[in-house]
Amino acid sequence: MRSPRPCAGPVRKAGTAAASLIAAALLVAVPGTPARAAVSTAPCGLAPVTAADAxxxxxxxxxxxxxxxxHLDGYRVSCARAVVGAVRARxxxxxxxxxAxxxxxxxxxxxxxxxEVDHDSLxxxxxxxxxxxxxxxxxxxxxxxxxxxxxxxxxPxxxxxxxxxxxxxxxxxxxKYPERYQPQAADGQLIVAALWPASGVTRAQVIARAKSWMPGTARRVPYSRTKTQGGYRADGSGYASMALLLGAPGPDSRGLASARYGKPIPVTALQPGDLVIRATGPATGRQVIIFDRWADAGHRSYWAYQQRRGYGTDHRxxxxxxxxxxxxxxxxxxAVR
Structure with missing residues (x-):
């Protein structure tokens, strides 16, 4: 990456066009700079800048x-959109x-x-x-x-x-100037929030979807690691993936416990729609449980939904x-919002 130069002080005059370009590029690093000098840019994606971007x-x-x-304009919005799209694709x-x-x-x-206005950076x-x-x-x-x-x-x-x-x-x-990033984080969050489409499910929706497999009734979905229900595996991780509206057939228990799909929390912080997972050991010993609510004020037990081996969908x-x-x-x- 480039090594940013100080905003204050003169740019070295080399008597070349490159020196002018470097000076122009520096303008983007100065908060509140009224003028915006031209800098050579490339499109940020295949799609053209739209009126919606502007x-x-x-x-x-x-x-x-x-x-x-x-200083934001339609072109810069298109670049931010391309960055956000790449993150989502990942x-x-x-x-x-x-x-990012x-x-x-x-x-x-x-x-x-x-x-290359600053060394060989692009x-x-x-x-x-x-x-x-x-x-x-x-x-x-x-x-x-x-x-x-x-x-x-x-x-990692x-x-x-x-x-x-x-x-x-x-x-x-x-x-060379690490202090410049954090002051811009709030604006980064605003831009991303405007470009990141609403997705995921609410906690109420997770619980409603968990109930759709008719837990504890004669119409419950039988447990199976090979059969599916609505495209989702009829095991614990498939059931949780269905409730969370993840792509079918759903990640396994280790996937649901990975940073791609969730983050660890204290067990005392559990809320409806959160998961309790044993993702280690042999496949027959792993489990995924959908937390519903605390069963007592002392948090000594809780009600949960589970695709239980030998039984099927249960609420216990x-x-x-x-x-x-x-x-x-x-x-x-x-996935929970």
Missing amino acids: DLAAQLNTRLGMKMRG GLPREAAVI VTTAIVETGVRNIDR GVFQQRATWGSAAQRLDVTWATGAFLGKMLRKY DGSWRSAVVGDVCQRVQVS RLTHGLSPGTGFLAYRPL
Whole structure:
């Protein structure tokens, strides 16, 4: 990636066009700069900039609070949309898009810069030549994927989700000016919120869908690891995937416990629609339970929905996960909104 230069002080005069381009590029790093010099850019996607992009930019310009306030336009919205789309295609949650867009705000003002105005940096993240070819770095989908790949390597097991946004940006970019990222995080969140389509299910919907397999009745769905019900496996993880509206046939218990689909929470924080999972050991010993409600004020047991071996869909009182060492852990599904 590029090594940003200080905003204050004169740019070295080299008597070349490159010096002017560097000075122009620096304007995007100065909050409140009234003038916007021309910088050579490439399209951020195959689709052209639309009137809807321009309208959204106008709406956001009055809400943004830092560097991009008043400077967002249809083109920059199209670039942010491409970044967000790449995050969604990777199967990562909205928080990852906030990190990526925040980085793009600082690096380029969310533009796909196609001339090397700062060393050999190119693209929306100003990635150096060591990242990939020029064509790759100017492909916003590829560039975002490379950014996310490094983020996941630096923060294994979803640990990036509990880190400060600006710290994650810096660890990926290795900028000379790490303090510039975090102040832009709130604007990054606003932009992503406007571009990330509503998805997922509410807690009430999870419980309603869990009830649709008629737990505890003669019409309950029999347990099976090979048969399906409505496209979903008729086992515990398939049942939970159905309730959460995940893609059929649904991830297995280990998948549901991974950072792609959920995050660990204290068992005392369980809410309707959260999961209690034992994802270790042989397949016959793994279980996925859908938390319904606490059965007592002391949180000594809870009511839950489960696709139970040898029986099928059930709604019963459980204590799984309330004692340490049982292998059951509590998770908050990312699909729940």
